Amino acid sequence: MRVLALAMIPISLAACSATVKPNGGVAVRGMHVETEWKANLVGTGPAAGLTGDAHAVTDGGKSEVTLNLAHGTAGRAYPWHVHSGACGSGGPVVGPAAAYPHAAIGRDGKSTASAHLNFPLRRDASYYVNIHASSSQMGNIVACAPLTR
Numbered sequence: 001m002r003v004l005a006l007a008m009i010p011i012s013l014a015a016c017s018a019t020v021k022p023n024g025g026v027a028v029r030g031m032h033v034e035t036e037w038k039a040n041l042v043g044t045g046p047a048a049g050l051t052g053d054a055h056a057v058t059d060g061g062k063s064e065v066t067l068n069l070a071h072g073t074a075g076r077a078y079p080w081h082v083h084s085g086a087c088g089s090g091g092p093v094v095g096p097a098a099a100y101p102h103a104a105i106g107r108d109g110k111s112t113a114s115a116h117l118n119f120p121l122r123r124d125a126s127y128y129v130n131i132h133a134s135s136s137q138m139g140n141i142v143a144c145a146p147l148t149r
Contacts, residue, residue, distance in 0.1 A: 034057060034058065034059045035057070035058045035059075035120075035121065035123055035149065036055070036056065036057050036058075036149065037054075037055070037056040037121065037127065037147035037148060037149050038053065038054065038055055038056075038147065038148060038149075039053060039054040039055075039128070039129045039145040039146060039147045039148070040052075040053050040145055041053060041054065041069075041129065041131065041143040041144075041145045042143060042145075043071075043131070043142050043143045044142055044143065045133070045140070045142055046133060046140075046142060047072070047073075047078075047131070047133065047142035047143060049071045049072075050069060050070075050071055050072050050078075050131070050142065050143060051069070051070050051071050052067060052068050052069035052070060052131075052143070053067075053068050054066065054067045054068075054082075054129040054145070054147065055068075056082065056121060056127070056147055058120040058121045061118075061119065061120055062116070062117060062118055062119065062120065063116075063117040063119065063120055063121045064114060064115070064116055064117070065082055065100075065114065065115045065117070065129075066112065066113070066114045067080055067103055067111075067112065067113045067114070067115075067129065067131075068110070068111070068112050069103050069105065069110060069111045069112075069131075070109060070110050071109050072103075072105035072109050072110070072111060073105060073109070074105055074106060074107045074108075074109060075105065076104075076105045076134075077102040077103065077104045077105070077134070077135070078102060078103045078105070078111070078131045078132060078133075078134070078142070079100070079102055079103075079131070079132040079134070079135055079138065080100055080102075080103055080113065080129065080130065080131045080132065081093045081094070081097060081100050081129070081130060082094040082095075082100075082115070082121075082127050082128070082129055082147065083127065083128050083129075083130060084125060084126065084127060085126055085127075085128065086126055086128055086146060087128045087130065087144035087145065087146060088144070089128075091128070094117070094121070094127060095115070095117040095118075095119070099115045099116060099117060100113070100115045101113050101114075101115070102135070103131070121147075123149070126146070127146070127147040128144060128145060128146045128147060129143075129144070129145055129147060130143065130144040131143040131144070
């Protein structure tokens with residue numbers, strides 16, 4: 001009996017194993033694989049002091065993108081979006097533009113805004129985050145950075 005019990009230990013451990021994927025994600029048998037993207041943003045022109053980052057996560061068929069800004073001018077509100085393609089390409093907004101609330105800069109010069117998308121970002125696609133100068137100056141991009149995995 002002891003031999004049989006010891007022989008079954010590797011089988012039960014193998015059933016609970018995890019596999020590390022080349023992109024850093026972890027696939028656990030029976031669970032969805034989470035995908036992450038990140039971007040570092042640096043302002044230009046009228047927003048030259050602005051800095052920040054964006055973090056996108058896809059899990060369970062949905063995506064969430066969070067934008068964090070610092071060193072902004074208190075009271076400013078920056079429209080922002082994730083686009084398909086590369087910075088400067090004029091790619092379309094990913095999902096509805098209304099999903100992206102303005103990043104309103106607080107008294108501390110910081111802002112956090114999140115967009116919730118009802119679909120996964122595609123692993124084989126290219127995305128970028130851009131920040132517009134204001135609602136009335138949507139053509140003036142003050143920061144742009146690729147989302148990378």
